[in-house]
Amino acid sequence: MIEVQELTKRYGDTVAVDGLTFTVAPGRVTGFLGPNGAGKSTTMRMIVGLDRPTSGAVTVNGRPYRDHRDPLHQVGALLDAGSAHRGRTARNHLLALARTHGIPAARVDEVLTLVGLASVARRRAGGFSLGMGQRLGIAAALLGDPAVVVLDEPVNGLDPDGVLWVRELLKGLAAEGRTVLVSSHLMSEMAQTAERLVVIGRGRLLADTTVDELIARAGVGSVLVRSPEAGALRDVLLAAGAGVSSDEPGVLRVTAAGAERIGDLARDHGIAVHELTPRRASLEEAYLDLTREAVEYR
């Protein structure tokens, strides 16, 4: 369980995180979304006590992170790819981390196998690809068998296999009852993994919701209209204040007007309509709609 209360972080005049309040509950994957620079990474660093909030508070499993005696068992965090010293082997990097808590070396080998790095465990991290660095970072996050997992853009640099693997891993961790917070600037990635979404922009909370609610709330549905007189219908719709775009001849994509209204307008003007299909906004559209303002005014 992560509880963020009125969290604010200022760097000089810049406000990176602005009065953020949300809760991340155990047992499901929570997606942490926002455009680049929205304050996701800063918030994650504050969760694990690396950055000190300007005001507000964040607790993990009921306590400020710093007050835990066994931080690695409370929270496993992946904050940056390539977080191992270049000159140290993957195994020694994890071994040093494990020793802070008296975690046995056998667990190090276990997580190395889990993330698929067992064969390169004794190679120095400086020679690792971005994807291998991500896997090593995930191994470090899982080392303490933590109740809470916080991952900042974990699929960056991973190949399609790796992306799929992370997706299954996250779902598995949540199914085991852990709290999983994973950030991304790509809605398409989150849509396949997260049940719950926390969306921020310019450091402020834009939505704390489920995937379905987000689409419903954003309300940027469109209607697909097929007509032999598409040109004429287009003029009618535009005159009525609808938005019209077209990707292929004879097919219009209409926004800001419902199927009923489009049908009525076509009938009133004697235009034949062959297809009238209301379309829900895709999650991507809902997300872009939500964050548009936050991006524009940066």
Add this chain to the structure above:
Amino acid sequence: MTEHLTFPRVARSEWTKLVSLRSTWFTLAAVAVLTVALAAVIARAVAGEVASGDQPPPDAAGAVGLAFLPLDFLVLVLGVLGVLQMSGEYQGASARVTFAAVPRRWPVLGAKALVFAALTLPVMAATALAAFLVSQGFLGDDGVSLGDPGIAGKVAGAAACPVLLGLFGLGVGALLRHTALGVTTLVAVLFVIPVLLQPALPGDLEDDVLKYVPTIAGQAMYGSLGENAPFPTLSPGASAVVLVGWVALVLAAGATLLVRRDV
């Protein structure tokens, strides 16, 4: 045995980090070999000049000073190794991993200091002893022996001074968090400031101040300045106290900033 943070565990972690880097071993081997080899070369040259009558035989202070002359600049290597212990964490992002695991942070610096001393002190003790024995071997009858008054203390000083300056570097690394900046600052503090202070200070103040400068206190610990220093120095024991004080000050400042700053 439950798995949670303890200081001894953080120290074990830092030990693993220190000894798992090849650069640690290369650096220490280079310092040991260079110190002993240069001590031999210097002593051999001096012995040759004494034999040919080009210079008088060194007195006891001079003889022991010759053995440790190479340390005057090789201490910098230990200092840089110290800086790297901390600044290396910030070169990639391993500092985030380290301090997420030990969120109180200061135990990390304490553990780094402890394991750095634990590894380098035996190495430098062996190095100092070898450099002393080799150089006195070349000096023959003009050399001094470990049993002579004050000599064992200077050999101990030669072992301890580089370790203390390494810890000083560790503190500088914690303060500045950047390798190039840390090394430059260390060079400035250890080698540039003492040279600039001498002409900058009026004569009587110079005598009062210079002996407290870290480098000069360090050199006084092993006596490379001999009896002919152009300004008074403290005894090896008092110099050690002064240098320990500097180290404590820099490490305490480093720990304070480490805890207060964002990682």
